[in-house]
Amino acid sequence: MMDGPGLPGRRGFLGWFLGTSVGAMCVSVLYPIARYVSPPEVPEAPTSRVVAAKVGDLRPDQGKIFRFGGKPGILIRTGDGYRAFSATCTHLNCTVQFRPDLRHIWCACHNGTFDLMGRNVSGPPPRPLEEYQVNVAGDDIIVSRS
Amino acid sequence: MTSFPRKAAVLALTCWAAAAAGTAGLAAEPPSLRKGPLPMETSCVVCHRELDGAALEPVTRAADDVHFQKGLACHDCHGGDPEAGMDGDPSAAHDEARGWKGKPSRLQVPELCGRCHADPAFMKRFDPQERTDQLAEYRTSGHGRRNAAGDAQAAVCVDCHGVHGVRPVTDPRSGVHPSRVAQTCARCHSDASLMAPYGLPTRQHEQYQASVHARALYEGGDTSAPTCNDCHGSHGAVPPGVSSVANVCGSCHTREATLFREIEARKGMDLEACIQCLICHSNHEVKPPTPEMLGVGEGSTCTGCHAEGDAGWAGAATMAEGLGRLRRRLAEASEQLDAAEHAGMEVGPDRFALQTASDQLVEARVLVHSFDIERFSKAAAEGIAAADEGVAAAGRAFRELRSRRNGLALSLVVIAAVMVSLILTIRRIERR
């Protein structure tokens, strides 16, 4: 090799190369970390508790589908308060809906019905719907797994 | 010998009336369950136990028989004297003077069973929910009408429920349990020689086996899935008339039936006269609906009535196009999300969003039965929008993946540069 103590140009270049590349590596390590520590805009994923609706969103005898842990849930406002269930029909996993005319939870796929306690009352569904707990905190209707 | 359910014994002591009656001919009233030996201690059992073949069979199968379990004995159907003949002289028990009837003829069977099963007062003692209209229904059925006309070939109670060893319908081993009904009906209805005199087809069972209903019943184990009697009725077995097909299907497929009625009302015409469920979906061989059934292409069920140029033809084409687009887009979205997941991206939340598209696909397929382009298109468009969102989410995932790989390439170059410069530095230092 040609470089050596007598060739300051080569030495200088090596020093520059080392410094630059180490600097670039530091950047490539620190940049992701800096981005990581700054929290994202999106709110943290809802978990076992979810704000299913706001007070006033639902009239009495009205239902609403909300997302709960990656699956649909159904929130119903009855005459005396709120109830929430899993919205996945226990027959063939269609999404159920609230029928104000029947005052029942109803599955469109095969005419399965559940009463307002989530019990399967007619049609093919073999099991009741899973019930969730509903709490009203301030303006939020909060559904949680009991 | 006395291993009968306690219930039966109690029944024997409390309910059995003392009066002796109904031993001659086929009395209309139920057997008056007289005091006497328990069912398995009659002379019938004592003698027939020693016999073999067809004469032994009633004894061996008695333990499985719901009638025996409830306290009925041989003579309640066959007559005769259950206490006589113990001395080894069977003729005493089989004495017509003592009410012996022998084997009831096929023509007599319905009335024989009806003695009890059509008597509400009698049946409610065993089960307050028990129906007692079977005989009346049977008389309205094809089987019952032929039986009444003296056709001994027509099915009677024992052909489906069995004789000696009759199990309740809730017992999966019973021939009338939902899982076995089709087989039971097929014993006669698939037999060409039996059906020939009536000019009835024999392929129903074969067709049913291929249907979506049979699949749900046998493969899905869903005993609520329809089998023969759910459409034809159990005891009043007749083919549903043209006017009631939509009602029969509509008892489960309510939304489709409701939509059907709505359009009927709107158009002010009797649609059922020209369209019925089975024109498109067939009757026994109800296959899962395929995309080809809708539209104007090969395999379409619409083109049977609609001709090119009429509104129905155009509507069918529009619906088929919308449904096809939704289906393709949904498949594309889930395929791409799968691919993104396979590449290590987390797409759980996007999959949930895609649920809307599948729900709308179900909805749109139902709305086909409204024959209302506007309603259908609205549902389909919502589904397509949701599926588009899924495709876009997968696209974002892949862009993210590409940018990750680009970032990786860049950082690998940097790291390699550091390694090279370190190695050069080592060499320079060590040359000194």
Added chain:
Amino acid sequence: MSTALQDKTRGAMGWLEERVGFSQILEMGRHKMVPVHRHTVWYYLGGMSLFLFGVQLATGILLLLYYRPSSEEAFESVQFLVTKVPFGWLIRSIHSWSANLLVFVLFLHMFSVFFLRAYRRPRELTWVSGVVLLLLALAFGFSGYLLPWNTLAFFATQVGTEVAGAVPVAGGFLLRLLRGGEQVTGGTLTRFYGFHVAVLPAITTAVLGLHLYLVQRHGMSVPERVQARAAMPFLPSFLLRDLVGWCAALGCLAFLAAFFPWELGEKADPFAPAPAGIKPEWYFAWMFQLLKLLPAHVLGVEGELVGILGISAGGVLWLMVPFLDRGEGRRSALLWALMGWAAVAAIASLTAMVYLIPGSS
């Protein structure tokens, strides 16, 4: 650089030098010599382990910023971390991959020390502390595996803690200690989290400190039958070579994280039936395979118990190697080498059985 600034920098350096004494440390590094011979390459494994441990520490601390240790939130917080947090996927994947590489490198490090018989007098305690560090790394792996609260981890933990329950006398206590109850529940998760981020790091810091001190005190061991050709100064020669290796490791981690991101799986459901294909992490696979291969009863004793006692006895024997291997000469060297290869062959073949023979796991 202007002279004024240079003066200032020099002044600040002088101030620090006076108080910290860098030059002394540097001088020590320059005087510490690393022997150069055909087995020198194995010396780098210790530094590599240390680097990967550092990566674990850094990424682990970063993960703590978003992780929530409860059965309701653990899975969702990790899912949030890998989907929504910028570079969250990178940090998590690097933590997982680096953990696995670390265990692998630790095994290599240990076996290289074993085969070079570097554990002999006066380095007995270095060996013992090293083996303890490996056990700590395994404990880190076991406790960390559960933290994302996914199905596979849940059931792997159930099976793994069951093994602890089979230990004679103390089994019941150990099981309850690990699970925080009779069953694997949210309580277990909280507990494992505590072990993973507090208990184990504290113990590791102490043991690692001892290990490094002992390495410094005794220097590198030169195998008996090897002639050291020369020696290189730790500073800068050895450290720079270490750095090259560390850069390579970093590149590997980045590559693995980008091309094989660590899967998250499905959220654990304690009431769901166990899914097919539950496998412990690969470094535990051989132990589970051994337990599985043992017959139900060995000489009237439960097979699982025999297996656990056997593995524990093997572990103690392994820990005591420096005190047992005191013989001189070729014969004893050969004997110990044979034992080492037998252990390697057994572990390798049991592990291979799990992954290569379908249906064996």
